[in-house]
Amino acid sequence: MRLSTVILPIHRWSEGQQIWRRAEDLGFHAAYTYDHLSWRSFRDGPWFGAMPTLTAAAMATQSMRLGTLVTSPNFRHPVTLAKELISLDDISGGRVTLGIGAGGSGFDATALGQEPWTPRQRADRFAEFVPLLDRLLTEDSVSYEGDFYAAHEARGIPGCVQRPRLPFAVAATGPRGLRLAAHHGQAWVTTGDPKLYENGTPAQSVHALHGQMEKLADVCAEIGRNVAGLDKILLTGFTPDRGRPLESLDAFVDFAGRHAELGFTEIVLHWPIPDSDFAADQKIFERIAMEAPAQLG
Secondary structure, X not given: OEEEEEOOOOXXXXXXXXXXXXXXXXXXXXXXXXXXXXXXXXXXXXXXXXHHHHHHHHHHOOOOEEEEEEEOOOOOOHHHHHHHHHHHHHHOOOOEEEEEOOOOOOXXXXXXXXXXOOHHHHHHHHHHHHHHHHHHHHOOEEEEEOOOOEEEEEEOOOOOOOOOOOOEEEEOOOHHHHHHHHHHOOEEEEOOOHHHOOOOOHHHHHHHHHHHHHHHHHHHHHOOOOHHHOEEEEEOOOOOOOOHHHOOHXXXXXXXXXXXXXXXXXXXXXXXXXXXXXXXXXXXXXHHHHXXXXXXX
């Protein structure tokens, strides 16, 4: 079981760089950030761009993996995103993972002036976005004309440091997204069942996650892929447990152990942010980072 963190891009770099360095010192496998233009309760406060933040983090760290959790088509185009990712992978020495999802409604989904997309419209774009991005990161030159995206002799030279390209961690729970994860992902990401967030129980959440795992396995079997070869990432903070796993080391080990039994290979914790949904005791958080992996094996 790997333990990672997600650091929201809310800090000026004079402060933020210390957090990213501390995350590496604590031994986290990876540190991710959200790729949004704004987000929920942080919408009216400081919020910096994901790619510049990750570039700076790459220069401030040595070995920890870095990435987005997650990027979406809401305000990204595959051609320009591919160029940024190739550059970031080079700067980091091949330490980048791209978390990618279909995107949601609200917040920054209409920041470019577009009308809100329906779930089907988001899924349609995602189904075109991921395969095109895959090509742009693995081929020297790509031309493509689709329903939503186009590329004309888009160059991807010299390509990623990681070969054949940097890994995709595909966030998905529906059938179309799970197929994209099975076809193009090196990892699958979930936050649990959003329907259970307000009134569900931890037991119901585990049951729902088990169901998601089964659906992923079925999709992989359909295309002849061994689901065991796909990493399974749980981004915490959105299940009925909320912050309870961070109340103590024992509470977290119990939480992580139950999810490891489901097949999760990586658990991601939000770096504590006072007076927010991600508030937690920093000392307990750091103790979890340092001691929990050895207990989980």
